[in-house]
Amino acid sequence: MSALTSFYNRFAFFYPLVDIFLKPQKKKFFNEINQLPHGKLLEIGVGNGSHFHLYQRHQITGIEISSAMLNTAKKHSDGTIALFEMNGEELTFEPETFDYVVLSHVVAVAQHPEKLITQCHKVLKPGGKLLILNHFTPNNWLKYVDRAFNLFAGLFQLKSLFYIHHIKAIERFKPEKEIDLKPFAYFKILMLVKS
Numbered sequence: 001m002s003a004l005t006s007f008y009n010r011f012a013f014f015y016p017l018v019d020i021f022l023k024p025q026k027k028k029f030f031n032e033i034n035q036l037p038h039g040k041l042l043e044i045g046v047g048n049g050s051h052f053h054l055y056q057r058h059q060i061t062g063i064e065i066s067s068a069m070l071n072t073a074k075k076h077s078d079g080t081i082a083l084f085e086m087n088g089e090e091l092t093f094e095p096e097t098f099d100y101v102v103l104s105h106v107v108a109v110a111q112h113p114e115k116l117i118t119q120c121h122k123v124l125k126p127g128g129k130l131l132i133l134n135h136f137t138p139n140n141w142l143k144y145v146d147r148a149f150n151l152f153a154g155l156f157q158l159k160s161l162f163y164i165h166h167i168k169a170i171e172r173f174k175p176e177k178e179i180d181l182k183p184f185a186y187f188k189i190l191m192l193v194k195s
């Protein structure tokens, strides 16, 4: 079992506390997702699934690497979401299966983001969309906070200093939309299209 999986298995109990801070952004994120035409959607790293009620359309499949997080997610599902224990860096779905892939606060946590984004590209249909919600280190004073916290961030299995353009596989997508979220545009929603 990887360090990340074992961290989230232990951390699952406390995750609702973290979730309090993530809720407002997720509301906006899933609101954007609900505007998109109905399609087959894969969410990677569903966490505890407390946001499942925000989905208003789409045929949803969710995967999670931590069994503890997944067990809680199952309790939040009304049965319409297909849930599997699976690593997003080694997806077992057929290529070109999904219209949308969702990464909500996952890309800066993934152990091998290059592999994760490559797998997202593989399972998306041509013209399919990759939808990302995450913090991105901005070019303002917050970069010093990210830099300082990065020394400890490994303890929490995340990268606080995080630049999307460091992931080469992201170049296989065309940027479609970028939405800055408060505070300080530290969090963003990215919509990218498989080209």
Ligand SMILES: C[S@@+](CC[C@H](N)C(=O)[O-])C[C@H]1O[C@@H](n2cnc3c(N)ncnc32)[C@H](O)[C@@H]1O
Pocket (backbone or CB within 6 Å): 004, 005, 008, 019, 022, 026, 044, 045, 046, 047, 048, 063, 064, 065, 066, 069, 086, 087, 088, 089, 103, 104, 105, 106, 109, 110, 111, 116
């Ligand atoms: C910060 S939490 C975010 C959870 C949820 N998406 C949210 O927005 O609240 C990151 C989640 O991604 C999961 N995760 C990280 N890497 C993963 C991978 N390679 N495959 C599947 N799940 C992964 C972790 O186990 C954890 O539950």
